[in-house]
Amino acid sequence: MSVSLLEQLIEALRVLPGVGQKSAQRMAYHLLERERSGGKRLGQALAEAMEGIGHCGQCRDFTEGEICATCASGSRDRQLLCAVESPADRLAIEQATGYRGVYFVLQGRLSPLDGIGPHELGLDQLGQRLAQGEVSELIIATNPTVEGEATAHYLAQLARQHGVRPSRLAHGVPLGGELEYVDRGTLSHAFGSRLDM
Template sequence: MAFSPLVDELVESLRCLPGVGQKTAQRMAFHLLEKGRAGGERLAGSLSAAMTGVRRCERCQNFSDTPVCPICEQSDRQTGTLCVVESPSDLLAIEQAGDYRGGYFVLMGHLSPIDGIGPEDIGIELLLRRVSEEGVTELILATNPTVEGEATAHYIADRLDGAGVLTTRLAHGIPVGGELGYVDGFTLTHAFRGRKPLAD
């Protein structure tokens, strides 16, 4: 059954969100039209403002309302250490953990030749320039432990080979509180390869 063109367009527009299929989009649209018009208008305004006003930080490529994002503006950040992540959500997760106080670089993706995504599409040259200009001594490669994430990390490390920059990788392995019997083989392999002496 087709609704009015405006309702159909609203439903189709909501389907652009990840994990939102036809039924979920219809439920969202009907809720906004039946009970949430004020919320819908606020959502429309926020979407419009964000789509036109949010850009990429000139230094780290994170989302920002200004040319340089608030994190890059912080003067108390440790210089010399840069953490490379795939997405703003990865950066947010590290920030919320509260332990890391260095700088960031957000790739906004990973290398994927099959999808036509090369080094120029994720800002590798900007990253390398920043490493050189800022005298970065350690580059933490915090890309995801997927095939594409690993390939991206190795590509960046290869490009910095001989540059005098320590490239490190986040540890992968058994989660705290996890049991070996429930851990997948890929994670176990990483855990064995990344084992280290037991501290006293």
């Protein structure tokens, strides 16, 4: 017996992160019962996005053109370059901070065991950019994980080689957090890096 369109749809929905069989069923029924036009729009948007979205030639972020809107903008400060692991990290920084510089999206982190080295992260491209002399500070905003820290270390070296000042995000107790519930590593780090006031 051939697989019905409904079964195909449920199976296809499972490609979404965090969506299992039950959620996929619920989504399929919801769309069929109440959101046919929204479902069609989503199908169209998916087809266009998967086909049309590539990487920015300058910062490797997702974009449908040659260069993304941030890199193409005339109002960003090109002396500041912020390296992030993923487009989602870039978006988080863009939304939370008033940062007016530009970005470089690694699309991953150094992970030799998975075959992800400097080349896969576009670090040769980043090196060329730093060599041009326009960038004065490289803000390293990789995640505070083991691999993220290794990547940060590598990036800092690369920056120094080209005479660019490397900097990194401050670590410490999160705002609004209670000391009692902050993990040991963070608390120990925050205690060691205490500031005069």
